[in-house]
Structure formats: C-alpha cells, structure tokens
Amino acid sequence: MYPTDEELLQELATGARQATAQVYRKHYPTVMRWLQSAGGSEADAADLFQEAMMVLFEKARNPEFRLSCRIGTYLFAICKHLWYKKLERDRRMPQLDVALEPDASAYEDDLNIHREREEHYAQLDAALESLGEPCRSLLRAFYHQDKSMQEIAAAFGYTNPDNAKTQKYKCLMRLKKIFFNAKALE
Amino acid sequence: MRLEDELYIAEAAEAALTGKLSEHDQAVLNSRLAADPELARAYHEYYDTISSLQVAARRSKYKIMLRDVHEETMAKRQGMKRLIIHFNPRLLRSAAMAASIALLTSLVTVWVMHEQEPKSASARNLQLVRHELANLKATQAHQQKQIQEIRENADAPAPAAQSNYAGTGFALSNDGYLITNYHVVDGAESIQIQTRNGKSYAASVVAYEPKNDIALLRVNNKQFRFGKGELPYSFLPAKAPLGAAIYTLGFPQDEIVYNEGYIASSNGFQGDSNQYRLEVPAGPGQSGAPVLNNQGEVVGIIRSKDAESESTTYAITSRTLLRLLRDVPKDKRPRLPQANRLGRLSREQQIDRLQDYTCMVQVYKK
Numbered sequence: 001m002y003p004t005d006e007e008l009l010q011e012l013a014t015g016a017r018q019a020t021a022q023v024y025r026k027h028y029p030t031v032m033r034w035l036q037s038a039g040g041s042e043a044d045a046a047d048l049f050q051e052a053m054m055v056l057f058e059k060a061r062n063p064e065f066r067l068s069c070r071i072g073t074y075l076f077a078i079c080k081h082l083w084y085k086k087l088e089r090d091r092r093m094p095q096l097d098v099a100l101e102p103d104a105s106a107y108e109d110d111l112n113i114h115r116e117r118e119e120h121y122a123q124l125d126a127a128l129e130s131l132g133e134p135c136r137s138l139l140r141a142f143y144h145q146d147k148s149m150q151e152i153a154a155a156f157g158y159t160n161p162d163n164a165k166t167q168k169y170k171c172l173m174r175l176k177k178i179f180f181n182a183k184a185l186e
Numbered sequence: 187m188r189l190e191d192e193l194y195i196a197e198a199a200e201a202a203l204t205g206k207l208s209e210h211d212q213a214v215l216n217s218r219l220a221a222d223p224e225l226a227r228a229y230h231e232y233y234d235t236i237s238s239l240q241v242a243a244r245r246s247k248y249k250i251m252l253r254d255v256h257e258e259t260m261a262k263r264q265g266m267k268r269l270i271i272h273f274n275p276r277l278l279r280s281a282a283m284a285a286s287i288a289l290l291t292s293l294v295t296v297w298v299m300h301e302q303e304p305k306s307a308s309a310r311n312l313q314l315v316r317h318e319l320a321n322l323k324a325t326q327a328h329q330q331k332q333i334q335e336i337r338e339n340a341d342a343p344a345p346a347a348q349s350n351y352a353g354t355g356f357a358l359s360n361d362g363y364l365i366t367n368y369h370v371v372d373g374a375e376s377i378q379i380q381t382r383n384g385k386s387y388a389a390s391v392v393a394y395e396p397k398n399d400i401a402l403l404r405v406n407n408k409q410f411r412f413g414k415g416e417l418p419y420s421f422l423p424a425k426a427p428l429g430a431a432i433y434t435l436g437f438p439q440d441e442i443v444y445n446e447g448y449i450a451s452s453n454g455f456q457g458d459s460n461q462y463r464l465e466v467p468a469g470p471g472q473s474g475a476p477v478l479n480n481q482g483e484v485v486g487i488i489r490s491k492d493a494e495s496e497s498t499t500y501a502i503t504s505r506t507l508l509r510l511l512r513d514v515p516k517d518k519r520p521r522l523p524q525a526n527r528l529g530r531l532s533r534e535q536q537i538d539r540l541q542d543y544t545c546m547v548q549v550y551k552k
Contacts, residue, residue: 015248021255028259041519043512050252057248121242124235129457143239144246169196176196176235 005071013060023053027072031079040083048086052078055114068106081107127179135171142168187224195225199232203240350551354436354475354488355379355403357412357543358511362405363520364412365507366474366547367489368394371401373551379405380546381412382442389547393514398460398506399489402514403547413542419482420526421504426462426485428452434466434488435537436475437546443472444537447497455490460506462486468499474547477501482528482536 011019031052032045040048052075059065067074128136134156141147141155149161149168158164198215201207207215219226353370357363364379371377371391378386387405394401426432426449433446447466454461464477468491477486486501511519528536 015244015251017251017255020248020251021258024252024255024259025262028256029263039516041512041516043508046256047512050249050256053252054245054249058245120238121245124238124242139239143236144243146243166193169193172196172232172235173192176231179235179238180231 005067008071009056009060009065009067012057015057020053023056023071023075024049027075030072031076034076035079035083038083044083048079048082049075051082051114055110058114058117059110077107078110081111085111123182124179127175127182130178131171131175134167135174138164138168139171139175187228191225192228195229196232196236199229200236203233203236351549352437352471353473353547353549354471355545355547356435356474356476356484356540357417357545358402358522359520360412360416361520362389362408362410362412363392364389364403364405364545364547365487366401366403367487368396368399368401370473370547371403371549372396374549376550377403378548378550379403380548382541382545386548392518395510398502398510400487400502400507400510402511402518402520404520412545416525417523417543418527418536418539419476419478419484419543420523421508422479422483422485423505423508425452425503425505426479430485431480432464432466432477432485433533433537434468434472434475434477435540435544436468436472436488438469438471440546442541442544447499449485450498454500454502461489461500461502464488464499464501465497466499467497471546476540476544478528478536478540480533481526482531482540483526 008019008022012023028045028049031049032042035045035048036042055078056071056075069077128139131139138152138156141152142149147155149164152168153159153161153164156164156167158167198207198211201211202215215229219229351370351374353366355364355366355370358365371394374391377389377391379389380386387407387410389403389405392402392404428449428451430449431446432448433444435442435444437443445467447464449462450465451463453459454463462477462485464486466477468475468488472488473490475488476484477488479485484504486503487507488499488501490500492498492500508522511522528539531539
C-alpha cells in the first residue's frame, strides 16, 4: 500500500501493476455504483474507468503534473465527463450541464489532450498497418515486444543482426513517410 | 535525400531517444543539423515517429494490464479464484511470455484503430433499429392476430408454412435470447426456431446491426427455456489466438452437423478486425453457427464463406458480439453466462451439452 497519493502516482507512472490494482480496487466500485444509478451497465463502467485510468496514467507521466485533488475525485470527475460525452454522442441526453461541474474546463482540457493523443496513436497504428509485411511485424517486434536485433534476425531470416538493423531503418523510413503524409492530410 | 543520410539520421534519432548518443556524436549531429535544414526536418520527424512507437508500446502494455487488473478485481469481488497472470516487465524477457504479449499487443493496437469509426456507426444503426423494430413489432402483432382469427374461424390448425430460408442460431441466455446473422433474418415475415427435440417456437428480432451482420432474437414465449440450466458455455472477451483449434455446430441440413478447424487469420474478409478467417468447412444454413475453442468457450459466429474455396470461412468475433451487445438497451439485453462449464468435458460431451442451446432458425419471407 502506498500511503500518499503522490507516491501512488509516481508508481503508477512507471506502469506498476500493484499501484494500478490499488487504485482500481479502491475507486472502481464507486464509479460502477454511480454509473449503474445513472443508467449505464457494468460493461460501460469498465470501459469508462479504464479510459479514465489511461488519462491518469498519461498525466502521471508528465513530470510537471501536480494533482490538485484526490485521485478518487479526479477519476470520478473524468468518468463523469466521459460518460456525459458518450450520452451526448448517442444523443440520449441533450447536453452536459457545465455549470454543475466545478473546474469543468480543467477536466475538459485533460480530455481534449487525451482525445488528441488517442487519435495520434490511432494514426500511427494505421500507418503501421499499411506498411505490410515484413516491416509491420519487424517494427512491432523491436518496439512493442522489446526483441533484440539478434532475435529479430533469427526470426525474420536475416543472415546477421546488422542486416536486420538496416532493414529495420528502411522500414522506419517508410513508416515515417506514411505517418507524416497522413498528418499533413489532416 | 541520399539513402545513407536518411539511415544516418534515423539511427541518430533513435540513439538520442535511447540515450546512446555519445557527446562526440551529438556534436557531429548538431553541426550537420545546423548546416542542412532538410536533414534537420527529417531528424525531427524520425524523433517523433520513434518516440511515438515507444510510447504506443508502453500504452498498449498498460491497457492490457488494466484489463487484467479489472478482471482480477471483479473476480475478487465475486469471491472467485482465478489464475493471476502478472505482467512483470522482467518476465517479459522470457521468450514464451513475450510471444503471448506480442500477440495481445498487436491485437489491441489493431483494434483501437478500427474501433473508433464503427462505434459511432453502430450506435446510429441501433437507433435505426429501434424505429424499424417498432414497425416490425406492429406488423408481427397484426399478423398474429390474423392468424389467431383464421384459426378461430377455420377451427383447425393453420397449415404449416414452408420456411424459405434457414440458418443457425445459438442461445445467449437460457430464457430465450439467441444470436444469429442479420442476413438470415433480414426481410423476415416470421421467424421460427427449431430446437433439439424438433419443436418450433416463434421468435422476434430484438436488435440488429447490419454492418457486422448480427441479429439478436428472442423467443416470443417468455416461459421458453433452451435447457434445464444456465448455458454451459461462456463468451471469450478477447480474440482467439491465431492457430487456435475450433469447432462449430450448425444446420446445413435438417440435422445438426459438426465441423472442426482452426483460426487461419486474426482478421477476416478484407482485413476486417471484427472477424476471423477460419479454415473449417461450412455450407449454406450454417450462418449464425457458434464457433467454439477446445475449452468450449464461444469465440465467434460463422458468417460467410469464400466462394472459391471449400473451407475458407469467415466468422464474427465474440469480442465484437460482446461490444455490440453493450449498446443494446438494458431491458432488452440478455444476461450472458459468466461461467464456462464445458472446459473439463470431452469434445463429445461438450457437443452433447451444446445441442440443447443450438437451434435452426427458419425464416419465412414473402
């Protein structure tokens, strides 16, 4: 158990499971009960809370980040905003009553950054997808799966790690091109 | 830009990001960047691309962990024992672990990208559904009344109509909810399901989603139960891994038919991530058949087959089904089974249990 929110957040920022589980156990039930009373399902609550945890995770990684309220308060507010946004999108409810929410704009900013970020990584993923093989798998093996060039050379049939490395940079060249072209088209 | 320059600048960006750029190399790089604006621009683009790749990996690992923490938290709340898999970064080094994460990671990342658009599209479709459903219900009620009137007048049972289209369906809950393909029930005048004992029951469409070709049905008689107890199978919330052994039960003819095969590709027709490509024989009438893994978990629903090949078949993933079901209003949504009771049974025993919950869907169209 981490005694203070600050220590907990520091751990959370490293992606530590224990800290994550602690936050989850402590705050998820509140969100779930609230959402069920607001007409959402358990599955909605899971989606919502996991998205809010991603917002917190990214925020905690920012060295300048200082939480101005308790973790629970923050997560709850983010969940509420995400939910009202979803309702708005589904047009089940006309509009978010901003006046009811103190500090609403602060959360809005966080969520806007979060949305932009999601879009950025969706674009990167789309670019990776359109690379085709072997580039897609090669880059994933290196960047997502932390494989060494030695392992990659063996797995992809290159004669030595240096060849694999050259191939990796050639793939990166293509990825960069697609990624930045897509960005320019926005 | 020359290829060597391009490779040099890409490598330099990566070295800078991983802290492997020596002071000397840094100085050389700086002077080259200062002298050549094109090189400088390329450098920043590489820097951005590589750091995005690094962050994307970190994010997707965290997302996977979050989902696991969620399951663990829920399992603890329900007092259930569950095998806990820790995603310890040090363990990631071990090859087997890395391989399993690798698969999860690539699925998750593909998913995020495909999910954005369709989600809003499906919400729109569901709204349409409600409108059309109202109409559908009205005509159904009207027809039932007419049939009853005919029965009363003629004082004899109505002649059994011939079904002019048939597919397969399977239970989502014991109290009469079942799932099949949208294309099976599209344009239906009436729908009958025929269960293992040969009896037929009228059913209605509760919701449907044409894009992913899914229709949620319910048997009209609320007293109806598929079997004696809750469904023996559960639904796999993630995508089944490539190569997983699978089997299906469907109705290409009057009798139920068993087929087995494997997951041939993680994505379906034209790379659709809401589907798998399977290698399993399937024929007309098997649309809507459940696809199960060795443990007896439902991993998908048969949808279509390749016209050119005997056994290249496409199935909608259980993951997509679960996602779509979440959009159905709560009072019209089945309570899905939570526990899988087929895991320890032999394949023959699994099939025997499944037959109570798999049915033929007979559709009457004008």
